[in-house]
Amino acid sequence: MDESLKHLILGGFSSQKIKLMLNGQKCVFTIVNVDIQPEPIFSNREKFICLSPITVTTIKIDENGKRKQHFLNYMIPEERNHFIDNLKKNLINKYETINNTKYQNSNYPFNFNFDINYITKRMGNITKLMEFKNKIKIKAIEAPFSIEADPELIKIGYECGWGEKNSAGFGCVEQI
Template sequence: MRLKIELHARDTKKFPFNYHYQFSSAIYLLLKFSSPEFSDFLHNIGYKLNGKPYKLFSFAVKFENYKTTSNEILLESPRIHLIITSPKIDEFIKNFVIGSFERTFCYLSFGGDEHKLLIKNMELLPEPEIKDEMRFTLSNPMVLSTLKEYKGKLSPYYLRPEDKVDINRILAGNLRSKYELVTQIHSKGNVELDWDEDYLRKHPRVTKKITINEHGRFPVDVIGIQAPFKIKGDPELIRIGYECGFGEKNSMGFGMAEVVYS
């Protein structure tokens, strides 16, 4: 299920490019106003499978009218749209809606400065029909990683578009795990992803490095891929990707995708 929330920035016209951590924190805070226990569980523990936690939600931020500089987003309109997705309707969606109505605003903190965003409107978005072959665009980069040896120790390696075999193996396993957590049913389904080759030819660089918690004590750099893609296979796994986000670090907004209607 997806919600579209209209926000108004009251006291700032500038946003850094690395805003994912701050909006994720604002979402957890709104959940906390409805259910502190659920917010703490989701933030600190998450839904676990084989010892690995999943948050089972993602989001995208869309600025209505803006310009960019080398390191900032400059708003020309105060209106911002926050789209949130999760299959956990009773736990996540309802708590977020209640928290939003309770608070009517959210706070973002950038570089020690706190900014207030008013919650002006909220609407439920219609669900698309999910088939065994779909086309998507990414609102935020898709992050997929594996461990590789580097200088004698295993380190995360973030996959690039040319890592097709690893992309499909890791993405399918990630979607099967999310499906099992949501439905309590083990899936043997599979999916196969193909990036839009025309887009790749026109855009030689589709990887993006994003810093999470840029101004905090422990900033983390991740690399994701942002390009349109086609995915075919088990429609239930494709639906889970649409509802939770494709790939990793979905609670930071990564892997949020929109259906391309041809």
């Protein structure tokens, strides 16, 4: 990070206050210190834990012939490959948008798996149904996962979020 930008960010956030409503009560937090974490270096195989759930969708046609958003569920075997394919397409779209170029590095395999030991401990219960603004219900999955892919796509997932609705806080992860 450029030094002048670093100082601008650190100076802009230090000695500030954040006001939040928690359980109906106004809470004020004073920022004492701001640290910038070193940028991680990614290989083609990484493991992450979810700090917020991952959501991936597709479009289905309902019984009335209308297009409807469908939240893919990794835990349903018939949907698992579609979940992984759409996750990969989403990362490629983000890569192409950020880099303003066509993604060309398709010689890497793409393997994505949620942690089976974690799933077993949770008795398969890793899905969440969350109510979003305007009472929209979003199905998402939260569990540690491993990924084998182009390190550039892994970096995009880490920096931008995995899956969809990242601007709403979905898909935030931490490297294990």
